[in-house]
Amino acid sequence: MTFDYDVIVIGGGINGCGVARDAAGRGYKVLLAEMNDLASGTSSASTKLIHGGLRYLEHREFRLVREALMEREVLWSLAPHIIWPLRFVLPHHSALRPAWMLRLGLFIYDHIGGRKKLPPTKVLDLRTDTAGIPLRDQFKKGFEYSDAWVQDARLVVLNARDAAERGAEILTRTEVTEVRRKAEGFSVSLFNRSAKSSRTVTGRVVVNAAGPWVDSVVSMASQGESPRNVRLVQGSHIVVRKLFAHDKAYIFQNSDKRIIFAIPYEDDFTLIGTTDRDHNGAPEAVRISTEETEYLCASASAYFKKQISPKDVVWSYSGIRPLFEQGASSAQEATRDYVLKVDGDKARGAMINVFGGKITTYRRLAESVLSEIEHLLGARKQSWTATAPLPGGDFAVDGFDDLVAKLVRRAPGVETATLRRLARLYGTSAFDILGGKGELGEIVAGDLGANEVDHLVKREWAVSTDDILWRRTKLGLRFSPSEVKALQAFLQQAASQAAVG
Numbered sequence: 001m002t003f004d005y006d007v008i009v010i011g012g013g014i015n016g017c018g019v020a021r022d023a024a025g026r027g028y029k030v031l032l033a034e035m036n037d038l039a040s041g042t043s044s045a046s047t048k049l050i051h052g053g054l055r056y057l058e059h060r061e062f063r064l065v066r067e068a069l070m071e072r073e074v075l076w077s078l079a080p081h082i083i084w085p086l087r088f089v090l091p092h093h094s095a096l097r098p099a100w101m102l103r104l105g106l107f108i109y110d111h112i113g114g115r116k117k118l119p120p121t122k123v124l125d126l127r128t129d130t131a132g133i134p135l136r137d138q139f140k141k142g143f144e145y146s147d148a149w150v151q152d153a154r155l156v157v158l159n160a161r162d163a164a165e166r167g168a169e170i171l172t173r174t175e176v177t178e179v180r181r182k183a184e185g186f187s188v189s190l191f192n193r194s195a196k197s198s199r200t201v202t203g204r205v206v207v208n209a210a211g212p213w214v215d216s217v218v219s220m221a222s223q224g225e226s227p228r229n230v231r232l233v234q235g236s237h238i239v240v241r242k243l244f245a246h247d248k249a250y251i252f253q254n255s256d257k258r259i260i261f262a263i264p265y266e267d268d269f270t271l272i273g274t275t276d277r278d279h280n281g282a283p284e285a286v287r288i289s290t291e292e293t294e295y296l297c298a299s300a301s302a303y304f305k306k307q308i309s310p311k312d313v314v315w316s317y318s319g320i321r322p323l324f325e326q327g328a329s330s331a332q333e334a335t336r337d338y339v340l341k342v343d344g345d346k347a348r349g350a351m352i353n354v355f356g357g358k359i360t361t362y363r364r365l366a367e368s369v370l371s372e373i374e375h376l377l378g379a380r381k382q383s384w385t386a387t388a389p390l391p392g393g394d395f396a397v398d399g400f401d402d403l404v405a406k407l408v409r410r411a412p413g414v415e416t417a418t419l420r421r422l423a424r425l426y427g428t429s430a431f432d433i434l435g436g437k438g439e440l441g442e443i444v445a446g447d448l449g450a451n452e453v454d455h456l457v458k459r460e461w462a463v464s465t466d467d468i469l470w471r472r473t474k475l476g477l478r479f480s481p482s483e484v485k486a487l488q489a490f491l492q493q494a495a496s497q498a499a500v501g
């Protein structure tokens with residue numbers, strides 16, 4: 001029997017796009033369907049860390065921590081424009097975990113994860129170190145250790161772009177409304193939300209990477225059963241004006257045993273998060289609550305000299321962790337590791353359901369899914385994603401300033417700050433945006449030029465102002481309402497010209 005596709009992936013978050021990229025690169029015929037925009041689910045609402053998760057050591061999640069730590073330098077080398085090292089300052093709190101415990105945890109963290117380029121842990125005297133300046137005087141001692149930062153939504157889009165360049169079909173605004181098992185393989189119904197049209201395709205293997213919606217896709221394929229494989233745990237972040245002048249992040253311990261981060265964000269801001277609370281409604285209904293905002297303000301104010309209140313919040317966002325349900329008593333204790341469940345076999349074809357997972361481990365998760373696919377469809381090519389740069393990431397991990405200097409030479413008429421912004425978002429693809437003449441094109445608003453918008457629409461599936469301002473870039477933090485309107489008008493004009501052409 002012939003099928004339209006070898007692999008149909010449901011969900012355009014980091015896990016779906018990571019699987020689609022790996023599978024396309026191994027020569028499988030792949031379709032990915034995402035019902036909204038790429039990364040519109042959990043994958044744009046994370047704390048944006050490529051990290052082992054120091055806290056998970058307390059829950060003895062050694063497998064996860066080790067795998068995640070090892071991924072830090074791998075991912076950094078694949079996309080040094082959107083992933084870079086970040087130092088974390090952990091103040092010692094005399095009433096909370098003792099210093100010996102922090103030192104032991106950090107020793108393990110430094111040594112179990114194949115750290116080669118990232119600098120090791122060191123002890124800080126917060127009375128003299130610049131990291132102590134914004135903190136309350138009671139914090140005298142601290143530790144500093146390494147993890148990494150990622151522009152989460154861009155990581156998703158770059159995986160989708162690379163998947164498409166390797167032959168995958170990526171459909172956004174396309175909802176999977178039915179998954180029907182046939183004698184062999186599956187028929188999958190797709191509803192295009194923009195065109196309001198439906199069609200059905202067939203595939204041998206279906207990968208359910210629907211994140212917080214994973215159980216509703218399981219129930220589609222099992223004709224109405226209502227499984228409960230994931231625990232939906234809400235996490236929210238707030239953004240305030242910059243609270244400190246240096247480029248390190250803080251990790252603060254709270255008296256409820258949780259931790260929160262305060263991270264330098266988009267040059268002029270500080271990102272504070274996250275919370276952990278069970279979510280019982282529909283995943284798309286997630287919103288930060290007043291209590292969460294107050295909790296984050298109070299937690300940060302317990303450490304910073306400056307007291308933070310809800311009126312300081314300039315932006316906030318919330319997402320849902322789809323954590324594998326194994327009966328943990330509290331939301332923060334539920335495992336952050338991923339679990340795959342394969343329903344089917346070689347003869348009939350199978351659905352591979354993905355539960356849980358971190359952005360940090362998406363590439364390893366995709367490799368595990370590909371092992372299952374190879375088992376079902378036959379192997380075609382070895383694992384390859386550990387060394388193949390993502391689009392725009394083909395430069396050295398310490399080559400960012402060089403890249404900016406080259407962009408300045410290409411586009412001497414463009415502000416250096418704008419070229420740095422483009423380098424951070426697009427890496428070497430910034431040359432394509434600037435073109436041979438080194439121009440931004442007609443200015444749409446702020447320093448956003450027509451060439452960049454064109455790139456986002458044609459190569460990165462951007463359709464709406466939110467896609468551009470909040471997921472492809474974070475210009476939403478800076479744009480005035482009239483600038484948003486100008487972008488909206490530009491997109492509408494471009495869409496009507498495309499329809500006529």
Ligand SMILES: Cc1cc2nc3c(=O)[nH]c(=O)nc-3n(C[C@H](O)[C@H](O)[C@H](O)COP(=O)(O)OP(=O)(O)OC[C@H]3O[C@@H](n4cnc5c(N)ncnc54)[C@H](O)[C@@H]3O)c2cc1C
Pocket residue numbers: 010011012013014015016033034035036037038039040041042043044045046047048049050051174175176177209210211212213217233234235236274275319320321322356357358359360361
């Ligand atoms: C508050 C918070 C902080 C976090 N911080 C970190 C961190 O710092 N580092 C880290 O490594 N991880 C972090 N994580 C975890 C990480 O963000 C998630 O594990 C990851 O983003 C999950 O990706 P996903 O692809 O499985 O799900 P999603 O990103 O939610 O993608 C699933 C997609 O499936 C689509 N979909 C669903 N149903 C259908 C359908 N029927 N048809 C078509 N499409 C469908 C949805 O629209 C969605 O886009 C954090 C999570 C949260 C909530």
